[in-house]
Amino acid sequence: MKALVFKDNELRLESDYPRPRRSRGEALVRVTVAGICATDLEIVKGYMEFEGVLGHEFTGVVEEDTSGRWLGKRVAGEINAGCGGCGWCEAGLANHCPGRTVLGIAGRDGAFAEYLTLPEANLHALPDGISDQEAVFVEPLAAAFEILEQVDISSKDSVCVLGDGRLGLLTAQVLAGRTESLLAAGRHREKLAILQARGIKTALGGARPVGIGSKQNVSRFNGETGEQLHEFDFVVDCTGDAGGLEAALDLVRPRGTIILKTTAAGQRPADLNRVVVDEITLIGSRCGPFPPAIQALAKKEIDVKNMISAVFPFDEAHRAMRAAAQQGALKVLLTMAR
Amino acid sequence: MKALVFKDNELRLESDYPRPRRSRGEALVRVTVAGICATDLEIVKGYMEFEGVLGHEFTGVVEEDTSGRWLGKRVAGEINAGCGGCGWCEAGLANHCPGRTVLGIAGRDGAFAEYLTLPEANLHALPDGISDQEAVFVEPLAAAFEILEQVDISSKDSVCVLGDGRLGLLTAQVLAGRTESLLAAGRHREKLAILQARGIKTALGGARPVGIGSKQNVSRFNGETGEQLHEFDFVVDCTGDAGGLEAALDLVRPRGTIILKTTAAGQRPADLNRVVVDEITLIGSRCGPFPPAIQALAKKEIDVKNMISAVFPFDEAHRAMRAAAQQGALKVLLTMAR
Numbered sequence: 001m002k003a004l005v006f007k008d009n010e011l012r013l014e015s016d017y018p019r020p021r022r023s024r025g026e027a028l029v030r031v032t033v034a035g036i037c038a039t040d041l042e043i044v045k046g047y048m049e050f051e052g053v054l055g056h057e058f059t060g061v062v063e064e065d066t067s068g069r070w071l072g073k074r075v076a077g078e079i080n081a082g083c084g085g086c087g088w089c090e091a092g093l094a095n096h097c098p099g100r101t102v103l104g105i106a107g108r109d110g111a112f113a114e115y116l117t118l119p120e121a122n123l124h125a126l127p128d129g130i131s132d133q134e135a136v137f138v139e140p141l142a143a144a145f146e147i148l149e150q151v152d153i154s155s156k157d158s159v160c161v162l163g164d165g166r167l168g169l170l171t172a173q174v175l176a177g178r179t180e181s182l183l184a185a186g187r188h189r190e191k192l193a194i195l196q197a198r199g200i201k202t203a204l205g206g207a208r209p210v211g212i213g214s215k216q217n218v219s220r221f222n223g224e225t226g227e228q229l230h231e232f233d234f235v236v237d238c239t240g241d242a243g244g245l246e247a248a249l250d251l252v253r254p255r256g257t258i259i260l261k262t263t264a265a266g267q268r269p270a271d272l273n274r275v276v277v278d279e280i281t282l283i284g285s286r287c288g289p290f291p292p293a294i295q296a297l298a299k300k301e302i303d304v305k306n307m308i309s310a311v312f313p314f315d316e317a318h319r320a321m322r323a324a325a326q327q328g329a330l331k332v333l334l335t336m337a338r
Numbered sequence: 339m340k341a342l343v344f345k346d347n348e349l350r351l352e353s354d355y356p357r358p359r360r361s362r363g364e365a366l367v368r369v370t371v372a373g374i375c376a377t378d379l380e381i382v383k384g385y386m387e388f389e390g391v392l393g394h395e396f397t398g399v400v401e402e403d404t405s406g407r408w409l410g411k412r413v414a415g416e417i418n419a420g421c422g423g424c425g426w427c428e429a430g431l432a433n434h435c436p437g438r439t440v441l442g443i444a445g446r447d448g449a450f451a452e453y454l455t456l457p458e459a460n461l462h463a464l465p466d467g468i469s470d471q472e473a474v475f476v477e478p479l480a481a482a483f484e485i486l487e488q489v490d491i492s493s494k495d496s497v498c499v500l501g502d503g504r505l506g507l508l509t510a511q512v513l514a515g516r517t518e519s520l521l522a523a524g525r526h527r528e529k530l531a532i533l534q535a536r537g538i539k540t541a542l543g544g545a546r547p548v549g550i551g552s553k554q555n556v557s558r559f560n561g562e563t564g565e566q567l568h569e570f571d572f573v574v575d576c577t578g579d580a581g582g583l584e585a586a587l588d589l590v591r592p593r594g595t596i597i598l599k600t601t602a603a604g605q606r607p608a609d610l611n612r613v614v615v616d617e618i619t620l621i622g623s624r625c626g627p628f629p630p631a632i633q634a635l636a637k638k639e640i641d642v643k644n645m646i647s648a649v650f651p652f653d654e655a656h657r658a659m660r661a662a663a664q665q666g667a668l669k670v671l672l673t674m675a676r
Contacts, residue, residue: 088592093592093593096592096593096616096617098592150617245610254426254431254434254436255431255434260610260613260614261614262614263611263614263615264611270610272583272598272608272622273601273602274622275598275620275622276598276599276600276601276622276623276624277601277622277624278434278622279434279488279621279622279623279624280621280622281619281620281621281622282613282619282620282621282622283617283618283619283620284610284612284613284614284615284616284617284618284619284620285614285617286614286615286617
């Protein structure tokens with residue numbers, strides 16, 4: 001089959017890569033559309049030391065399965081496949097199984113190919129209201145919904161989402177459904193416009209976005225020192241940048257919470273003394289639950305169509321990867337001809 | 339009055355330093371015993387850019403007050419004095435008031451002197467069962483109790499306390515009252531012996547202590563990869579060392595919690611990608627509640643007598659500071675002659 005393979009530090013479009021073999025309990029899925037994620041771009045730089053077929057965001061149709069219940073169904077798929085026998089898997093937390101494989105990231109060939117395999121337990125049927133292209137966003141959107149599994153955000157909490165990349169735009173839209181006081185901060189006017197069109201307040205700027213962290217917002221805790229005050233109850237770092245944590249520390253209030261979504265190569269400059277002195281809670285957040293993501297897409301609560309920068313046929317996968325890596329790119333999709 | 343003053347990068351024992359003036363709502367406290375904390379040693383290295391009388395751990399007797407309710411009482415005192423007018427102070431969180439002063443740390447002369455002032459609201463009367471020397475431990479012990487205000491540790495949770503310095507020994511004793519599965523890890527056999535004498539399991543080693551993080555403890559989550567597994571539900575970093583966070587990340591399980599007690603000069607080498615991928619929660623923890631600390635000392639639940647390395651008369655404060663800075667030192671006290 002055709003597949004985009006990363007091996008020996010080289011990205012190759014192969015035409016006769018072996019079709020993956022289905023293990024017991026698994027399904028064989030024919031990929032229809034796949035999405036390029038920042039993690040794919042990081043892997044090509046050496047992150048995770050993965051070799052094999054790239055890609056973990058996809059829509060597909062089940063062509064073989066174990067139980068017979070999935071045949072012919074259009075599906076999205078969770079990317080972590082647990083060993084099935086450990087305490088984590090038994091607790092329903094296969095995402096953290098130490099023996100897990102991760103589609104296109106660790107120990108399992110991915111979605112930039114004509115076929116992939118996943119355990120049936122990872123599959124989610126897609127309702128008709130979600131197109132193949134929209135469904136590629138289920139996986140990253142689930143990662144945004146993970147935040148709501150981890151922290152309790154109420155309508156009165158002030159939240160700042162840092163970063164207007166793909167995950168930042170999804171996260172801002174998810175959290176806008178929870179709080180009246182949301183600010184999305186980023187560096188790209190045209191990306192923030194997608195949020196503005198949905199009534200979300202935005203701030204344009206660099207690591208310290210314009211219009212926040214300044215005096216205008218300090219009325220809640222106006223001490224007498226006149227120093228810059230930290231403001232937000234929650235700050236979500238979706239910058240994808242090693243400097244995101246430092247920016248988040250500039251914006252969170254004492255005893256506030258920072259949700260870290262960014263995995264970045266290299267170490268991050270951050271004054272962790274501030275975490276101690278201000279008693280900040282810092283929560284790492286990764287993959288999330290598919291059902292609320294599918295439901296939100298079916299109800300058109302999240303705008304993903306405006307987040308598609310380009311669609312390439314699979315034979316142009318190299319061009320697609322370059323397009324995805326360009327400054328300002330949002331989601332780049334690969335479509336599989338039949 | 340006599341006072342140990344840090345100014346112009348120099349530590350001086352002065353004999354005619356001005357006695358502090360009591361503001362409205364404050365009390366004048368005659369210091370009887372004071373304790374030297376790691377923070378004092380850090381300040382002398384430049385941490386917090388503080389100048390003035392050092393010291394924030396003390397026992398004293400109230401000689402003047404505003405309300406008349408404290409006169410003659412033997413007291414311990416909380417070290418953060420809020421502005422009294424901001425939202426934080428109104429919420430009872432003066433610890434985080436942006437306009438706060440902190441005894442001997444920020445904007446307020448400290449306890450290494452014959453007299454200090456604090457708001458009456460900061461004072462706690464000491465029961466007779468606690469000696470002046472023991473009461474010096476109320477403040478650091480309260481910082482250990484702060485952990486229980488922040489996280490819910492149950493009897494089945496596995497907890498590792500990293501670091502066998504003053505705060506590590508107090509923290510291990512506090513948490514040993516909550517869980518059956520506690521391990522205190524440190525580098526000093528003689529310090530860990532204080533915990534062993536109280537039935538607490540210990541591990542001797544460096545950043546990766548002997549006997550933990552190895553295969554012997556992995557039975558709970560035995561994946562199939564054979565890689566080193568992370569084990570503890572909670573890890574508390576009391577190392578006081580910039581490498582403590584990295585060691586804590588080696589020991590905590592996915593979705594586990596690290597409590598950061600260490601403020602260290604300089605940035606810390608730590609792979610924060612692990613926080614994201616393993617969805618770790620990292621909680622900064624600072625000063626804590628005095629009442630449970632006073633109660634625990636009164637009930638002799640915490641052994642602090644064995645943590646006193648040396649007692650110096652105040653005139654030998656310079657020698658005392660040197661003794662406290664020595665490798666292996668635990669608590670060094672200063673006593674005030676009358």
